[in-house]
Amino acid sequence: TGTCFAEVGIDVTCIDIDSKKIDNLKQGILPIYEPGLEEMVIRNSQKERLSFSTDLAASVQGCQVAFIAVGTPPGEDGSADLKYVLAVAREIGRSMTDYLVVVTKSTVPVGTAAKVRRAIAEELEARGEQIAFDVASNPEFLKEGAAIDDFLKPDRIVVGVDSDRAEQVMSKLYKPFLMNGHPLIFMDIPSAEMTKYAANAMLATKISFMNDIANLCEIMGADVNMVRRGIGSDARIGN
Template identity: 60%
Template sequence: MKITIIGTGYVGLVTGACLAELGNDVFCLDVDQKKIDLLNSGGIPIHEPGLEEIVARNRAAGRLRFSTDVAASVAHGTLQFIAVGTPPDEDGSADLQYVLAAARNIGRHMKEFKVIVDKSTVPVGTADRVAAAIREELAEREAKVDFSVVSNPEFLKEGAAVEDFMRPDRIVIGHDDSHGGQRARDLMKLLYAPFNRNHERTYWMDVRSAEFTKYAANAMLATRISFMNELANLADRVGADIEAVRQGIGSDPRIGYSFLYAGAGYGGSCFPKDVQALERTARQYDQELLILRAVEAVNDRQKHILGRKVVARFGEDLTGKHFAVWGLAFKPNTDDMREAPSRVLLRELIERGATVAVHDPVAMHEAKRVLELDLGTAKLARVRFTDAPMDALDDAEALLIVTEWKAFRSPDFEEIKERLKHPVILDGRNLYEPDLMTGVGIEYHGIGRSVLTRK
């Protein structure tokens, strides 16, 4: 099938590369000439395990191309996937300017039937706005061309996006019967047929329900995280172990184990933005989502948890003190720094007078860029970026762990003790067992796992 992907970010590039891997002829469009030049030269603009190899293989086979030519992109694909960014607006709503610009470009250039696929995460009702934008452009041209708009939200985890796409647990497609809806359904069914050979994974529904499903899924996962973080903070006070609690409640099949890990808060491009956007949608319909408001408030507060633990251990004034930080990206296997808890922690440490040495396996370059925006050039000079995790420890008061990279799971604890000024670990992801840390002589502070003296 001939497919056009509009946007080469996480969603667009993964979608385009994986559909090409299945034998489709894929044209990827982006307005960023530098990004297109990078892709055409064999590089990729993001870190995603397995993606670079798939892109290279399918470029070489001629099934995947990259361009800034809008007219050529519209002419190419019967299926036009819109996979552009929907950043949060000032009021928390999703900014649809890039989605609607893509729709207008399609309407401006289309000459035959097209299926416009909303792949971007968009609020309920966006498909109607996309259709209206296309109709306006067709009317301006006095062109009579049929089209259909469907919703096909993505459920890709950064760091496992290729695996998620190639082995989906569900495929959600929203379509309406009018305006070529049946033809659109047939084409989407054909496109996803390779994923349904073992068993049917596609859930068909109306467009608005499909749009709603994406936000509802991310809101539920964010809720589970904030719920456990709030319980973890209480566990620290009462002397309970949140990891034991997690196992105790996760064994209930009605609850399960996923997304029940306490930590330093969630970040990234999806959960924070989507929770805000769903709240904004509710307000537009005169409804308050009280639970989601609390989820967001708990998460904002949780991003300060490591900073509070540092202050509790080392005092309010950190002038002259030096700390080591492992992990900068918002989660493992990505270089994404959007809404990363590390940004909150580093800002707080620097503002209290500390200096910091940091290490992340892949996010160092992106971290330098965003931290300069956060801190400014002068304050950024108080952050030292190290090539090896152990090199960050020298003369540090304590080690602070923010991202749960696998490389941090089994370090040489004796070397950690030797390099640190004090054998103290503040673990924002609960990577280590408190009893083990006590046994090797390390003072350990987890999230909801601190050893307390009960009165």
């Protein structure tokens, strides 16, 4: 996400508490493989639009938008562990100096943006500061292996906001990605948070269903690829 924003000319600093990861990224060594990403990281770092740091407090100064994109590992009952997300929110609250839009990019349950808002507000109150801020939800739909293309040419961008000011900031941020006419969909925050889970559940349902049909085809001597073609042209079903 950070690299693709830098690619369209936005100044980005990516923060991680893992100093080894940050040291590597500064040298163009990436923790993941995505086709085309390494060259893009190196190019944008050289142009000084993209930098990497472990120092959130210093980097948040002068920022207009902060994306929280830390892990949300599932617990034994399947619920997402929000402790990393809320730790970042608190750190932002402890260090921000000007109006900021704080966006949750991690996959988080409905209601998380409200918890992020509370965490930031509590930290500001502890500091005795009254700095305006907004929270927003911007779920990520990109596919591993096609992440750059999905980000630069998105089929849709979903953003949940609850203030005009945040909507203006997010519109400006995403403007360069909308050249292909695909929509930036603004909605309320809980709906944006729910959209990610609805999309994940629908995709999982389709995959499970097709896997079962494939098993059944094998038993019955049918060819699942022909069955898939046979049903895919029905607009109600899709490919």
